[in-house]
Amino acid sequence: MHDTMSRLRTELIAAGQFFHSRGWVPATSSNFSARLSEAEILITSSGQHKGRLDDNGFLRADLQGVSLEEGKRPSAETGLHTLMYRRDPAVGCVLHTHSVNATVLSMRLDEVVFDGYEVQKAFPGVGTHASRLLIPVFPNSQDIPALAEVVGAYLDENPQTVGYLIRGHGLYTWGATVADTQRHIEALEFLFECVYRQMLLDR
Amino acid sequence: MHDTMSRLRTELIAAGQFFHSRGWVPATSSNFSARLSEAEILITSSGQHKGRLDDNGFLRADLQGVSLEEGKRPSAETGLHTLMYRRDPAVGCVLHTHSVNATVLSMRLDEVVFDGYEVQKAFPGVGTHASRLLIPVFPNSQDIPALAEVVGAYLDENPQTVGYLIRGHGLYTWGATVADTQRHIEALEFLFECVYRQMLLDR
Amino acid sequence: MHDTMSRLRTELIAAGQFFHSRGWVPATSSNFSARLSEAEILITSSGQHKGRLDDNGFLRADLQGVSLEEGKRPSAETGLHTLMYRRDPAVGCVLHTHSVNATVLSMRLDEVVFDGYEVQKAFPGVGTHASRLLIPVFPNSQDIPALAEVVGAYLDENPQTVGYLIRGHGLYTWGATVADTQRHIEALEFLFECVYRQMLLDR
């Protein structure tokens, strides 16, 4: 497991540097996690700048979000990560980022719909642009367990969901590996910028 | 031919890194190819991130798009590359990129027209800004042979074409060398951003 | 104190490089300072490019803004830095940056209001997005003592203020450390871009 941990840390640090170069993890926003085993995850600890992470910026937690390392506090939003690992053993990574477009769209729409974009094929199970991808927007809350419950109920009803927005608070997405999940972020941010630019032309 | 292959791989890898720094090859979108000989091309294999290519991210194919390397699958869109190599022995490189502007403009226009821009002189045979450059937009399709037929018919009628868009799916352009084709991408993306910014002011 | 000075110079140089990469310190605009002791600060000297600072780009000054180094002239705007160090012994850093958004918003609004953004939690004492953060805009002036008086009077009335804009002239913010203050810049610039994008959609 030490090798796995070391590899996942390296992958999450690199992901954070890439997101930072695009402006998607401002200040100390955002959280990254990856699965270590059936019962444990690695997650960024509270208050870190996600573009300048080092090996000390992580902690191990169980799938209830309890820290397995003394003196290290998991982020408040850990519950939104563990929700995904509990729901599906195939989930190996959860990334929460915080771009301008994710924020602005989430404050103006109740869902973001992608339709006719070739890039929709970046998501598992999507084989054609002639499909409809819907990203739901949930109201923001500082009560993370309550928010996790709302998200969980939605995912029960809509198991094909690839990611969601929290109003004024950014994006959550997940995948089998860090690379897969980073690809989802890149595809979703591309699509958010397309939607924003279309909205400007549509007014 | 080994030297040629090695040089072309290096050039295409560098092109991908540059396009990635600009956000023009999100997720695993886009495809790059270059001519190895009269009858063979080098092309990116399926599912690679085009901003992080290495020497293993390519395969050799013939001008019908058949892989010449066992176990390596060419991208679905190889047929749009080989079309160009078959049409013109002077074509040494075909690049397909996937920017936000190429996507948004292709979803709103049937053709993109450049008129009065000095940068139009970046294209072969254009000696003055006082010219008109037209980039056609073709409907997207997952049926690549059918799409290649539509493109080929258009190019028969309009042999001076320097590139085309597929709706919601990005840009194809070509040239004698990787450097020439990369310059076309850079010029076209510059012009797309000009056109988008003009459209915003025109509403 | 030599160690402190060396460390603070390094931190301010790195901050300048980051701001430059984002376009927030154009030409020779902007000024950075950090506290050396109860009675002394380190501040960028006049006419430097803030994205390419080296160890010679700084001077020591007292809290009245008088240079403590012969032959080195503090920036004209030093008085807006020393104001903050005199007001609060906990202030360890003052950063003045000059982005396009800070400039444009300051020329169109009398105050910039952030409401409902999770990123507001980047500021000390803000525990929820359900809060209201107000960034005042002061008229620009080449008479820095007069401007400092206006700012000081406002801060007396509004001690919870986290930063302010000068019309057509950029942003001032402060914090306990260089890292804290850089985080405030990053959060405020994120929020300015959100507000600008919302204003475009609102017209």
Place this chain on the structure above:
Amino acid sequence: MHDTMSRLRTELIAAGQFFHSRGWVPATSSNFSARLSEAEILITSSGQHKGRLDDNGFLRADLQGVSLEEGKRPSAETGLHTLMYRRDPAVGCVLHTHSVNATVLSMRLDEVVFDGYEVQKAFPGVGTHASRLLIPVFPNSQDIPALAEVVGAYLDENPQTVGYLIRGHGLYTWGATVADTQRHIEALEFLFECVYRQMLLDR
């Protein structure tokens, strides 16, 4: 003179890399020059990518634009550079760049006016934001001598001019040194983006 030439080449190469990182020198657009002596300049040769210059990308020319190096062709636009060196012995550098904003604004306005921006102080002789800076726009032409005549006549009437735009063709500015001129570019591009963003809000 060899030392001067070597230093100026290095400075112009670095300037080009910076402009390229911002997208201000797309494809093979733009030209850079610097004064070698009373009667000679160094100028980028035709067809170079200005973001990837090396020592071979330059040639020496006299102040009439005649190449002093056999087999090296000066750019067609050399006449707009030599005009400035002939007009004023204090001019040590002329930079022509080609940004999206310079292009779009030049196609919609007959002059670009800056008023109330602190950054106007980046230009020689400007001591306050409460000033008015006017950037004229000249019609584009492939007849460079004719264009140079129009520019020269305007500068005779308006000697305080700090730069000009050619319609659809980008920006020319100049200064005593490469660093000064690069600062002018950075300030003007900052101001162009401010003006463009204001125009969007004003519609």
